[in-house]
Amino acid sequence: MKILHLNAGNETGGGMSHILSLLNMLDHDEVILGVLEDGEMFRRARQLSIDTVNFNQSFPYDLSVLLHIKRYIEEENIDIVHTHGPRANVLMNMLKPSLSIPWVLTLHSNPDDDFMGNGTKGKLFARLHKGAIRKADRCLAISDSFKHLLLNIGVHHGKISTIYNGVDFNVLPDQNSYREEFGFEENDFLIGMVARLEPVKQHELAIQSFAELNRKNSNTHLVLIGNGSREQELKQMCTTCKLDGHVHFLGHREDVSSLLPLMDVTLLTSKSESFPLVLLESARARVPVITTNVGGVPQLVPSNKYGWVTECNNITATLHSAYEKDAEERKLMGDRFYNFARSRYSSNHLAQQVTKIYDLMYKSPLEVESHV
Template sequence: MKILHVISGGETGGSRKHVITLLEQFDPSEVTLAVFQEGALSEEARAAGIGTVLFAQKSRYDLSVLSRLSAFIKKERFDIMHTHGPRANLFGIYIKKKTGICWVTTVHSDPALDFVKGGLKGTIFTKISLYAVRQMDHYFAVSERFKQNLVSLGIRPEKVTTVYNGIHFTEEPAKAAAIPVPEQAFVIAMVARLHPIKGHEIVFEALRRLDVKPHLLLIGDGPIEDELREKVKDIRDCVHFLGFRKDVASLYAASDVALLASYSESFPLALLEAANERIPLISTDVGGVGELIAEGETGWIIPPGDAEALAEAIRQAMKADVKQMGEALYEHAASNFSLDQLHKATKDVYTTLASR
């Protein structure tokens, strides 16, 4: 059985980590990764021993890559194509028609929101993206809630398998990184692309409502960085843009809580990584978050877009025994969200599909 995973290659967030950790669990002869650009993802994949092939584009609109990728699939006789992200999904429409390959996907975000703030072009791409999502042979949903989201788009329930994200949990937390904050400061780590769907502006508004302000680490890059930097000038002393970092575990270890403020997610891998570092979570009620966080015991769950609810959760966190909460979260996450379960469930679906 041979599986080709297809992703744009420019990802620096959760989908990058998901693909790398998943493919690492398979025998190298079973999986190959195809990317359209070099970047952190392809570098990490090759370093992990994952066969990685570049189908370079002159621009993201260069469609000549489709015939090359289709020819590669036929030559190597792949049984299944597994796409990740909107660009790979859009290209999958052509590749499926050209090769007839069995096509599956893991939906890492709400396809209706992938092109938010994209203007007319974004509206067009959203329609095409939603069309692509409906053409696939099978779907991996990383939470029960996300499965229902796919069903609401017209996908038959039997074509969707819920497979929780997983990571390798370590016996000891990472060594804390040096961070640009006062020694006794309360530190919140937010690992997220700088993208409208991630809710950074709501976080800024919540900080403005606090009399005693924590220090916020923004870990990640993205298309609205300049816009966010402009909007945070009045509280810039407590907001730190750290950009894309490879030492996320160490940054979590240096923090008191982890924050997710997204309007939509499937199952945030970043929260599992925070759990591994024994820090509690503050998260919007998205995706499978409710299956990870026990309210008031291992973290706080708030409605998306609610700055006051977020501010109150931060107030509570600043008074709580975050070390004890973090340990409780670690025990729960390590027992239920391992890489072993992710690998087994995914391979079972591949085996069933390949035998048809």
């Protein structure tokens, strides 16, 4: 059985980590990653010895790539196509009538938020994407909330499988990273936020809430890991709030697993999420979290034993609560979080569930509904 995973290739956040983690756990002789443009995902897949093909789409609306993808599927005897992301989903929907193989789709984000801030054009693309989603033979939702989202889009319940995200808990952080290397003092309170600098992540809430905490506690620091279109806007906001020297923009990093253990807590202020991989990474680092109540967060952080699930208007108060908690209590929360997540959300478990879907789809797409 050969499965082609198709993605735009411009992912750098949780979506990329999910895809690469899954492919790395699957049989490398059976999976191929197809990307539409050269980028970090293509390079990192190669480093993991994952077979990878770049279809070289000239620009996001270049439909000539359809012919190249179709030819590749036929020449390589691909048995299943598994798409990730709006561009790949829409292209596969166009190809589907000319192919006779099953199409599996993973929904990584809310289609209404994918084109946030793009006005009428964004609404049109979101509608086009939703139409494509409805045509897939199987939709994988990586949280219960996304299962309901798929149902609301109009996907038949028999075509949906809920398969939670996962990370490799056997990955150990690099012990050579210390606070001093970044200029932090031993008693500094570090808040880490790993998120693309895009509107859906709502960094303004993080910065505004942190400003309130920092006014009363000068040993606090907000560490932002990720890049994106809002970088200059957010840096200006920090200057306006007089937070220079206390908010640190580290940009995109490939050593997130080594940076997170340096933090006292991690923060996520997203408007929308599926099953936030960064929270699993925080659990692996044994660091408690502060997060908005979005997507699969209730499954990841089911009680305050592991962290704080809060509303947008209560982030400031929650930051104060985390700061005031004894360091040993925070450590205990982090250990609980690690043990809870490790037993439920490993990348190995994710791969086993996805493989089951492939096996059933390969035998007969009609059998999936009665087995999953």
